[in-house]
Amino acid sequence: MIVSDDLFVPMRKDNLNAEAIVRPQLTFWQEAWLRLRGNKLALMGLVVIVLLGVMATIGPLISGHEYAKQSIIMKNKPPSEANWFGTDDFGRDVFTRVWYGARISLFVGLTAALIDFFIGVLYGGIAGYLGGRIDNIMMRFVDILYGLPYLLVVILLMVVMGPGLLTIIIALSATGWIGMARTVRGQVLQMKNSEYVLAAKTMGAKPFYIIRKHLLPNTIGIIIVYVTLSVPSAIFAEAFLSFLGLGIQAPMASWGVMANDGLPTILSGHWWRLFFPAFLISLTMLAFNVLGDGLRDAFDPKSRR
Amino acid sequence: MLSFVFRRFISMIVTLWLIITLTFFLMHAVPGSPFEKEGKALNEAVAANLNAYYNLDKPLLVQYGLYLQKLVQFDLGPSIANSSDTVNKMIARGFPVSFQLGLISVVFAIVTGIALGVIAALRHNRLIDYLAMIIAVIGISVPSFVVASLLIKYLAVEWKLLPTATWGTWQHVIMPALALAFGPIAIIARLTRTNMLEVLTQEYIETARAKGLSPATIVLKHALRNAILPVVTLLGALIANVLTGSFVIEKIFAIPGMGKYFVAGINNRDYSVIMGTTVFYSALLIFLMFVVDVLYGIIDPRIKLHRKESEG
Amino acid sequence: MDKTEKLLEVSGLRVTFKTHGGEVNAVRDVNFTLNKGETLAIVGESGCGKSVTARSIMRLIPEHIGKIAGGSIHFKGQDLAKLPEKQMRELRGKEISMIFQDAMTSLNPTITIGEQIMEGIIRHQKVTRSEAKRQAIEILTLVGIANPESRLKQYLHQFSGGMRQRIMIAIALVCKPSILIADEPTTALDVTIQAQIIELFKSIQQKTGVSIIIITHDLGVVAKIADRVNVMYAGKVVETGPVRDIFYNPQHPYTKGLLASMPRLDSDRSIPLSPIPGTPPDLFSPPIGCAFAARCDYALEVCRNYQPAETHVHSKHAVSCWLQDPRAKKLLASMQPPTGT
Numbered sequence: 001m002i003v004s005d006d007l008f009v010p011m012r013k014d015n016l017n018a019e020a021i022v023r024p025q026l027t028f029w030q031e032a033w034l035r036l037r038g039n040k041l042a043l044m045g046l047v048v049i050v051l052l053g054v055m056a057t058i059g060p061l062i063s064g065h066e067y068a069k070q071s072i073i074m075k076n077k078p079p080s081e082a083n084w085f086g087t088d089d090f091g092r093d094v095f096t097r098v099w100y101g102a103r104i105s106l107f108v109g110l111t112a113a114l115i116d117f118f119i120g121v122l123y124g125g126i127a128g129y130l131g132g133r134i135d136n137i138m139m140r141f142v143d144i145l146y147g148l149p150y151l152l153v154v155i156l157l158m159v160v161m162g163p164g165l166l167t168i169i170i171a172l173s174a175t176g177w178i179g180m181a182r183t184v185r186g187q188v189l190q191m192k193n194s195e196y197v198l199a200a201k202t203m204g205a206k207p208f209y210i211i212r213k214h215l216l217p218n219t220i221g222i223i224i225v226y227v228t229l230s231v232p233s234a235i236f237a238e239a240f241l242s243f244l245g246l247g248i249q250a251p252m253a254s255w256g257v258m259a260n261d262g263l264p265t266i267l268s269g270h271w272w273r274l275f276f277p278a279f280l281i282s283l284t285m286l287a288f289n290v291l292g293d294g295l296r297d298a299f300d301p302k303s304r305r
Numbered sequence: 306m307l308s309f310v311f312r313r314f315i316s317m318i319v320t321l322w323l324i325i326t327l328t329f330f331l332m333h334a335v336p337g338s339p340f341e342k343e344g345k346a347l348n349e350a351v352a353a354n355l356n357a358y359y360n361l362d363k364p365l366l367v368q369y370g371l372y373l374q375k376l377v378q379f380d381l382g383p384s385i386a387n388s389s390d391t392v393n394k395m396i397a398r399g400f401p402v403s404f405q406l407g408l409i410s411v412v413f414a415i416v417t418g419i420a421l422g423v424i425a426a427l428r429h430n431r432l433i434d435y436l437a438m439i440i441a442v443i444g445i446s447v448p449s450f451v452v453a454s455l456l457i458k459y460l461a462v463e464w465k466l467l468p469t470a471t472w473g474t475w476q477h478v479i480m481p482a483l484a485l486a487f488g489p490i491a492i493i494a495r496l497t498r499t500n501m502l503e504v505l506t507q508e509y510i511e512t513a514r515a516k517g518l519s520p521a522t523i524v525l526k527h528a529l530r531n532a533i534l535p536v537v538t539l540l541g542a543l544i545a546n547v548l549t550g551s552f553v554i555e556k557i558f559a560i561p562g563m564g565k566y567f568v569a570g571i572n573n574r575d576y577s578v579i580m581g582t583t584v585f586y587s588a589l590l591i592f593l594m595f596v597v598d599v600l601y602g603i604i605d606p607r608i609k610l611h612r613k614e615s616e617g
Numbered sequence: 618m619d620k621t622e623k624l625l626e627v628s629g630l631r632v633t634f635k636t637h638g639g640e641v642n643a644v645r646d647v648n649f650t651l652n653k654g655e656t657l658a659i660v661g662e663s664g665c666g667k668s669v670t671a672r673s674i675m676r677l678i679p680e681h682i683g684k685i686a687g688g689s690i691h692f693k694g695q696d697l698a699k700l701p702e703k704q705m706r707e708l709r710g711k712e713i714s715m716i717f718q719d720a721m722t723s724l725n726p727t728i729t730i731g732e733q734i735m736e737g738i739i740r741h742q743k744v745t746r747s748e749a750k751r752q753a754i755e756i757l758t759l760v761g762i763a764n765p766e767s768r769l770k771q772y773l774h775q776f777s778g779g780m781r782q783r784i785m786i787a788i789a790l791v792c793k794p795s796i797l798i799a800d801e802p803t804t805a806l807d808v809t810i811q812a813q814i815i816e817l818f819k820s821i822q823q824k825t826g827v828s829i830i831i832i833t834h835d836l837g838v839v840a841k842i843a844d845r846v847n848v849m850y851a852g853k854v855v856e857t858g859p860v861r862d863i864f865y866n867p868q869h870p871y872t873k874g875l876l877a878s879m880p881r882l883d884s885d886r887s888i889p890l891s892p893i894p895g896t897p898p899d900l901f902s903p904p905i906g907c908a909f910a911a912r913c914d915y916a917l918e919v920c921r922n923y924q925p926a927e928t929h930v931h932s933k934h935a936v937s938c939w940l941q942d943p944r945a946k947k948l949l950a951s952m953q954p955p956t957g958t
Binding site: 527531 | 711
Binding site: 260 | 327334442445446450454545571572579587
């Protein structure tokens with residue numbers, strides 16, 4: 001290699017760093033979003049959830065039917081131009097009813113998930129943050145509740161409180177927050193004992209700063225994932241309860257109720273009465289599950305490379 | 306280890322007592338007499354007789370004491386809807402059926418779930434992994450009553466391969482067991498896959514590779530064992546899942562199991578049956594979870610160390 | 618022992634890793650040889666590619682993510698870089714063994730120690746279990762573990778840190794390999810245990826004649842054990858030579874920097890240790906010229922855009938630095954050296 005002699009002079013240091021190209025620095029959210037965007041399945045889940053939300057809002061309005069209007073002449077009609085998803089054994093429009101049911105199922109799912117979130121984060125956060133004796137007592141209590149078979153307790157509460165939308169949400173929330181509390185508490189405790197929080201404290205960081213800068217970014221991912229995954233489990237529980245006759249009462253419709261009513265159609269051949277609610281329950285659960293999984297991967301710092 | 310078993314045993318008893326108490330007071334918090342049905346009040350003398358028979362005329366705490374006393378003797382009390390029947394008799398009739406169905410489902414779920422999870426992990430990010438995970442996500446997303454309906458529609462109604470419902474021969478077991486195992490298979494497959502992928506990145510797997518062991522040996526000997534250990538902890542939840550699932554499945558397939566009595570109890574608002582079966586189910590579950598925890602301690606040689614670390 | 622017979626020859630080795638940010642050139646054109654019965658140390662900062670180099674020899678680079686992008690690794694008439702995985706498996710643990718930094722995570726916690734030692738023997742020597750057990754006891758005795766027979770039945774968590782590392786060494790040596798690669802074998806240990814493990818390496822080498830490649834960032838370990846040293850920086854070997862030359866006549870400014878940042882018992886305490894300022898370059902887009910230029914006190918304009926060629930100080934001591942160029946030497950002679958070095 002022939003190198004010109006005049007290059008043998010001390011290097012000018014000032015513009016060296018300017019030439020160095022470094023890996024783009026991404027914030028926590030940017031990186032998570034980048035990874036979520038790469039996950040086609042999770043994105044599809046998100047799109048489906050948005051579509052379901054839109055249809056739940058406008059579905060009952062655009063069908064031209066009322067969800068509770070009965071008609072003996074229109075009994076058990078297959079899907080047609082007038083009734084897009086057919087009619088049920090009371091002549092009610094299935095299309096209107098499934099979207100009406102979507103409102104209820106989504107409402108139950110989201111509300112229960114949000115209540116779980118608030119109670120769980122508060123309870124777990126306090127237990128983890130205070131630690132020691134209080135944490136011990138609080139967690140003993142949670143451990144005992146955790147040992148109870150969850151759906152059995154929900155059923156019991158439903159029997160006592162009687163069927164209805166509000167009681168479903170109360171019954172689901174009464175047990176649903178426990179898992180969240182355990183997760184949050186575990187995270188907080190782990191974080192609190194971590195060396196980087198100790199380091200931050202050593203440098204005089206105030207509790208609020210530590211919560212904002214260290215605790216939140218490290219737990220928020222897990223919390224979001226947990227909330228996303230508790231929506232489908234609440235929707236499932238509602239369908240389960242309605243199926244046992246403990247859920248929403250007629251003439252209101254939820255997917256669980258409609259599926260239960262549609263069960264005999266396996267034999268009678270009026271498949272649309274079972275198919276549409278069953279399909280929508282499955283689709284909703286699927287969408288939330290794949291989105292939750294995608295979020296889990298996106299937020300997991302271990303999967304960063 | 307012994308102190309761990311002891312502590313776990315105490316917490317089991319406390320949990321059990323808690324749910325018995327909770328169930329008892331919840332059931333007695335229901336407004337109105339259990340003998341009133343949709344506004345039709347009973348003759349006062351008859352009501353008084355019935356109240357006396359079921360101890361409902363005594364103060365609540367006394368009733369509670371009497372209930373506990375009977376429970377200790379494994380007497381779950383009589384049925385309200387049918388005074389000639391008792392909860393103990395119902396369990397004697399229904400439980401063997403439910404147990405058989407449940408056991409088959411659990412075993413089927415564990416074997417299939419683990420196999421699916423391991424295969425998916427070993428073929429990570431390849432077609433078979435995606436297929437297995439699609440099956441798993443569907444398994445989690447599709448409620449068991451939908452699975453059951455589909456099975457009935459095709460296997461029984463369309464193709465007439467299996468009997469539609471009821472109980473008796475081995476053919477009767479297949480569809481309900483499949484429907485019941487479908488969700489748990491998905492859960493186990495996902496957990497196994499996640500653990501397996503995690504274990505495969507462990508350094509001791511690298512050490513095993515550095516020894517020149519074949520991939521099959523590494524997987525079977527070093528990875529699988531450590532990957533399915535956590536599945537054992539899932540057993541409790543799995544059994545609970547199968548148990549509650551059986552309410553729906555037994556209803557759909559008209560199987561004369563415990564679930565049938567429980568659901569009938571709910572529909573008839575037969576509080577002593579609900580209470581008795583709940584207590585029975587809870588006791589069963591809590592006991593099984595206790596067994597699982599102790600088993601885990603025996604299987605995993607690290608457990609003692611772990612406990613020490615997590616407590617420290 | 619004659620330490621001139623070539624056992625392993627690595628030439629032009631390049632290893633790349635795929636990441637979200639692009640391709641990382643972890644090892645960039647590395648050349649070196651390992652002779653029979655000698656100990657070669659590879660030193661450098663974290664991320665300089667020393668571990669990746671070692672793993673390439675074992676072909677233990679994570680599949681799908683990393684790959685050997687070029688070069689060859691010649692060992693006993695075969696090119697390990699191109700050997701089919703199945704044949705490679707025959708060599709691992711038998712001809713070439715590796716031990717890792719942290720024995721706690723590198724051994725299986727749920728399988729007995731005995732089983733973990735014996736499975737290698739059974740795999741490669743096709744012997745009975747009782748013969749494998751006899752060999753396992755023998756090797757445990759060799760690495761200095763008392764009561765080997767009863768220890769075989771124990772699990773990892775029943776051993777102390779130093780004992781775990783001895784077990785790792787036992788597992789690696791049990792099939793009498795000709796090369797032992799030790800990746801930071803003493804880093805996770807207490808200083809006293811470190812010394813014991815180093816002594817163990819030495820005595821094993823004397824007894825078995827195994828060649829050792831030791832990867833470390835601890836020059837103290839290098840001084841005690843190595844015959845020759847490769848100094849790596851940003852995926853390249855920047856200086857190589859016998860351990861005496863590296864310590865007493867370092868040529869590359871990076872090697873000098875490493876030595877200056879090492880505390881020594883005999884050094885004057887009033888002179889503070891001088892760390893090397895700055896950080897290694899980003900290997901997503903390696904510098905065109907000398908990778909060390911940005912941190913180098915003596916950097917020349919030529920370093921910016923031209924890679925330095927390898928220059929031999931003597932037959933065994935080579936360095937890749939523009940300062941070896943006669944023109945640079947002339948320039949240096951005409952200038953006062955910067956103070957403090």
